[in-house]
Amino acid sequence: MVNFEFSEDEIRFRDSVREFAKRYIEPKWVEIDEKGRIPLDLIKKMGEQGLFAIPVPEEYGGMGGTMVMAAIAVEEIAYHDPSVAVAVYALLNNGWPLALALFGQEEAKMEILPKVASGDAFFGIASTEPQGGSDVAGIKTVAKKVGDKWIVNGEKSYISGVREIQELPEGGGFFFIAKTEKAVWSHKRITAFALLPKWNGKIKPGWKPTVFEEIGRHGISTGGFTLENFEIEDKYRIGEVNKGFYLVLQGFNIARTLVAAATIGSARWALDRAKEWLTTRKLFQGRPIASFEGISFKFAELYTELEAARYFVYKAAWMIDNTYLTKDPKFKPYDLNLPVAMAKLKAPEVTTRIYEEVLKWFGAYGYTKDCNLYRGWLGTFSYTIGAEGAQNIMRYIIARDVLGSEAVRNVWVKEEE
Ligand SMILES: Cc1cc2nc3c(=O)[nH]c(=O)nc-3n(C[C@H](O)[C@H](O)[C@H](O)COP(=O)(O)OP(=O)(O)OC[C@H]3O[C@@H](n4cnc5c(N)ncnc54)[C@H](O)[C@@H]3O)c2cc1C
Known part of the structure; x- marks a missing residue:
């Protein structure tokens, strides 16, 4: 039903x-x-x-x-x-x-x-490295097993929450991935861990963080860190050794659905502000600017697009619930890739389009700091740029799942066994 x-x-x-x-x-x-x-x-x-x-x-x-x-x-x-x-x-x-x-x-x-x-x-995600976030199989950070511990060396960049971890009373960390033993390009040599650089209020040795200055969503930090002989106890390993690639992708499906939810919330605010403005801003002998079809038709299009994006978001969330929470056997983790990629592709891009139009509808006032619309535009644009996965990677997933992976091979797939 x-x-x-x-x-x-x-x-x-x-x-x-x-x-x-x-x-x-x-x-x-x-x-x-x-x-x-x-x-x-x-x-x-x-x-x-x-x-x-x-x-x-x-x-x-x-x-x-x-x-x-x-x-x-x-x-x-x-x-x-x-x-x-x-x-x-x-x-x-x-x-x-x-x-x-x-x-x-x-x-x-x-x-x-x-x-x-x-x-x-705090508990976020640390996957991206300076050489390129889209190529997850190409990460270079290495975790080596020594006794019952893992010794980790490497660098992660563009990671959200680096400053918050340092400031929160307990600290926190990330769902983190590293190459097992050596850094060869491979999906099959990645292990996942809970990396906790600050835990129980103490920063652990071997973690050097930096915080970047960003153009938007300033309230949450994005930074990077190096790991130098950083020790992780084996109890913090997530899943089996060398299965981390498949686990982090499932984590991305969960997080990307919520990313899409965040952008539609912000876009709804922008359209609500537009509704008020378009009906009260009056020009040409007292006509509200909503009476010009150049504006109201565009509003109608964007309103519809936003509603479509909302359906993608809640369908993906509902499928995740059926897959992992109620564990309905009809739902498989792999089947989430397509609906989630569509939600993550659609929602941030519609949101960017909405902000660009609403800013113009506000005229010169839209260009002022006082108007505050720009804060939503720049904040949500982080997801059009590619936080939690570049938009072209979403296009790749959709094309691969619909057209078949044999037809759509834009990533190098030869691996060292
Ligand atoms: C504000 C912000 C917060 C972030 N927070 C986190 C975080 O908490 N944790 C984390 O791990 N990462 C985080 N990231 C990093 C994010 O995951 C990466 O930006 C993303 O994966 C893309 O990687 P990249 O920036 O290195 O770009 P690249 O991977 O170098 O890609 C560059 C360009 O090439 C395109 N491209 C790449 N591969 C292909 C392909 N096969 N086909 C077609 N086009 C392609 C991309 O679409 C992109 O436009 C954050 C990023 C931002 C902007």
């Missing part, structure tokens, strides 16, 4: 997130973007409100909710902080904790997830 409605529980949940975001996030979002920081007490409050680890089972301190609920929360948060910094913080700390809950070892899950859920620690 097809059902396009949220359940009563989901509506109640959406209303509670909306009320929270209106009260605690909306009054601060400009200051957060201006000062480049989400206040730690806001992160803590969000933890208390149950806005992190929503789809993580309660036994690990999560809310025992669903990905549909996580998407609802992220969309609402982004509506009230259209620069999306707070939504990005929330989406990372919902998506990657779920990936850890699905694939991590029991001891690590019990140790890490409750602290992330409460807002005392």
